[in-house]
Amino acid sequence: xxRVTQTPRHKVTEMGQEVTMRCQPIxxxxxxxxxxxxxxxxxxxxxxxxxxxxxxxSGMPKDRFxxxxxxxxxxxxxxxxSEPRDSAVYxxxxxxxxxxxxxxxxxxxxxxxRLTVL
Amino acid sequence: QKEVEQDPGPLSVPEGAIVSLNCTYSxxxxxxxxxxxxxxxxxxxxxxxxxSSGNKEDGRFTAQVDKSSKYISLFIRDSQPSDSATYLCxxxxxxxGFQKLVFGTGTRLLVSP
Numbered sequence: 001x002x003r004v005t006q007t008p009r010h011k012v013t014e015m016g017q018e019v020t021m022r023c024q025p026i027x028x029x030x031x032x033x034x035x036x037x038x039x040x041x042x043x044x045x046x047x048x049x050x051x052x053x054x055x056x057x058s059g060m061p062k063d064r065f066x067x068x069x070x071x072x073x074x075x076x077x078x079x080x081x082s083e084p085r086d087s088a089v090y091x092x093x094x095x096x097x098x099x100x101x102x103x104x105x106x107x108x109x110x111x112x113x114r115l116t117v118l
Numbered sequence: 119q120k121e122v123e124q125d126p127g128p129l130s131v132p133e134g135a136i137v138s139l140n141c142t143y144s145x146x147x148x149x150x151x152x153x154x155x156x157x158x159x160x161x162x163x164x165x166x167x168x169x170s171s172g173n174k175e176d177g178r179f180t181a182q183v184d185k186s187s188k189y190i191s192l193f194i195r196d197s198q199p200s201d202s203a204t205y206l207c208x209x210x211x212x213x214x215g216f217q218k219l220v221f222g223t224g225t226r227l228l229v230s231p
Contacts, residue, residue, distance in 0.1 A: 004161070031217065042223035043162070043206065056218065091161050095217065107219070109161030 002026045004094050004110035012116045018080040021113045023092030024073055031095035032075045033107060034060075034067055038088045046090075049075065082117045089114050121145050124207055124222030133231050137194040141207035141222045144188065148209040150216065151183050153192045156204045156224065165205075166192070197229045 005024045013019055025032050033048040047057035052069040060067065064083070069075045079086055093107040124141045131137055139153075150169055154162035168174045171185045180193040190209075194201055204224040210216050 033217075039223075043208075043221040045218055048217060093161070106164060109163065111159075111161050 004092055004108055006090075006092050006110040006113050008113060009111065010114045010116075012118065013082055014118050015083055016081040017117075018078065019082045019086075019115060019117075021077045021090050021092075021115070023075040023077070023094075023110060025075065025092070025094030026096070026108055027073070029094035029096045029108070030072075032069060033093040033095065034075070034077050035091040035093065035109075036088045037091060037112070043091070046077070079115075082115075084117045087115055087117050119144065120223075121220050122207060122209060122222040125225055126223055128226040128228050130228045130230065131197055133197060133199060133229055135197050135229070137197050137201070137227060137229075139192040139194075139205050139207075139225050139227070141190050142188055143190070143209055143220075145209070145211065145213075145220075146185075146188065147211040147213045148220075149211045150209065151181070151190050152208040152210075152219065153179075153181055154206040154208060154221075156206060158203075162206055194227075197227075199229050199231050202227055202229045 007022045031050045034046040035043050037043045046060040047067040048055055049069050066078045089112040091109050091112045093109045095107045122143045152167040153165045155165050156162040166181045168181050168183050171183045174181045178195045182191040204226045206224045207222040208219040210219050
């Protein structure tokens with residue numbers, strides 16, 4: 001049963017600390033998305049990669065957030081320094097070409113990392 | 119104002135009821151419309167998607183798009199307690215990049231036995 005895995009599932013940290021979240025996409029998927037979900041804003045796209053290259057990170061605060069794909073099986077999202085307003089659930093999704101016109105990727109979401117910054 | 123608006127609910131219905139979930143949007147360039155279901159403490163999962171206007175049916179679920187009104191709907195027939203979840207609409211189009219989905223904030227649905 002192929003699925004996206006994310007670690008850690010929960011993270012509590014103090015303001016100013018560095019936070020690293022990891023995602024293992026489904027084997028064979030070549031697109032990876034990072035989302036943030038809050039009650040007020042809903043689900044927001046932070047960044048996405050195709051074939052490990054960043055395609056768009058316009059949704060990400062550049063001064064403190066960074067996203068990378070060191071290899072095809074690992075994507076990371078880092079926050080340094082973390083702030084209380086970063087508290088949210090962070091989802092990773094991986095995509096596979098669906099072969100259905102311009103909508104190339106069906107996105108499969110991981111279980112999320114619940115981040116609390118005190 | 120958000121590009122995609124969705125009533126947060128909760129929407130409470132008895133088992134067996136027909137459920138109607140809706141989203142409105144402002145960006146006329148959106149062409150793909152999706153519905154995701156999200157159970158508590160889980161990631162969203164794709165239920166259905168439609169391209170442009172029209173209806174699409176899959177079992178108990180029917181997705182409807184009215185581009186002239188910028189309004190989309192998801193109907194659930196014979197609702198079950200297992201349908202209790204948050205339903206998110208999502209959209210994309212050529213000007214946002216088809217892979218960049220814009221989500222509504224979700225409607226929480228509660229189906230009581």
